[in-house]
Amino acid sequence: MSLPQRTQTLIIGAGLAGLSTALHLDGEALLLDGLDRVGGAARSERFEGFTFDLTGHWLHLRDPQIRALILGLLGPDHFVEIERKSRIWSHGVYTRYPFQSNLHGLPPAVIKACVMGAIEARGGRGEGVAERGEGVAEPEGFADWIRFYFGEGIAEHFMIPYNARLWGVAAEEITSRWCQRFVPRPNLEQIIAGAVGCHAEGEGYNARFLYPKVGGIQSVPEALADAVGRAHIHLNTPVTRVDLKARFVETASGQRVYFERLVNTAPLTRFIDLLAEAPAEVRAARAKLRAADTVYFNVGVRGALGQDDHWIYVPEASWPMYRVGAFSNALPAMAPEGHSSLYVELADRDTPPEALAGRVKAGLAAMGLCQPERVLFMQARRIPEAYVIYDFDYHASRALIHEWLNHQGLLSIGRYGDWNYSSMEDALINGRDAAARLSGGGEA
């Protein structure tokens, strides 16, 4: 399929944000993607009857229009709705998610430290201060924010070590702005209730999720791509240069496509690198944007798993993994009959993963998931720049770049194009909103 020489709207990236933009646009759009499949971060791979997403990709659809779009494209029967089963494994025991409101089951000294810390934190905030943050001057730093709401014990036993392992940087280096929507904030009464075993059900943003019955999460972008029309999507076509004056992009094979409007969904860092015209202050801001890779194993297991969780958090530094998820616990068809499948996310991004495989297997056994001899294979994978880091330079740097892009009439959207921490549904919403802005006829 040859590349057209010009298009009205050119979209860099055929992940969920790019596909959604194209689908919501009335006019002609052309999508270019460097990979051989659509879907971006929401892709799946197959191996000997196993289907693996790029670690857990559980779908939460709250926006009625986006929900109707996805269920309309794939049919409601394409999905199962699943109630989250997720726990924390620490001090050799399992406790329910979220840690802060489910302390029951931990060693008594740990519970005492967590409850006393929460009481002191509440005292520090002041009795009259709203528990949920309204009207409160919250600490900007994430580590201080954790202590402000949860106290020293919960900070030390879960929040600070777990988040350092997930983000790949110390909690002191990041701000609390990413977490408002994602970290449940129980009040003192709820923390105490959870410590004595009176658990609340379904806390957090992800208590229920949808998952495709067949094809893994890849089936979602594939359905979007069918709806957009495959003729509009050019895969294996990385964009290597963008000329804003002459208004064309150049691909790796040297072909040029002229555009009237450009929407970027590639990572903001790499997009700026493509723009020869980007001024020095934009390049300087780009240099301050940081992101952490995700390094993980796809694991195939013979037989059933010993735990039925969808994912398990591991905060303790003595283990290489910070989170273990079980695709086949969400949907048995993700593994061949008589088998199970896991993803194991690693805190250490520098050591070659193969060198950690032995300790991972020991960890899976200690967690009661499976004995080492039942592990059939462990495939190491890396997702570059998977988690945008909300450090203290983040907001000013990102704002400066977007302001300049807006002046150029460019939209840069999606989790990485916008440069944020967000979900698949957010990427779909971003595409819808970008199309509305473009169709409104105004400046992008």
Ligand SMILES: Cc1cc2nc3c(=O)[nH]c(=O)nc-3n(C[C@H](O)[C@H](O)[C@H](O)COP(=O)(O)OP(=O)(O)OC[C@H]3O[C@@H](n4cnc5c(N)ncnc54)[C@H](O)[C@@H]3O)c2cc1C
């Ligand atoms: C480890 C991990 C787990 C996640 N788990 C969940 C979850 O459970 N639930 C949930 O809702 N969300 C989850 N997400 C978030 C979700 O994957 C993203 O929000 C969403 O897929 C982002 O879509 P996007 O289109 O914005 O970006 P992307 O999917 O990254 O799409 C951008 C596309 O641009 C292409 N591209 C880049 N550079 C170029 C170039 N130069 N030329 C051409 N093409 C280019 C890429 O190949 C890619 O296809 C997770 C993300 C990660 C990393």
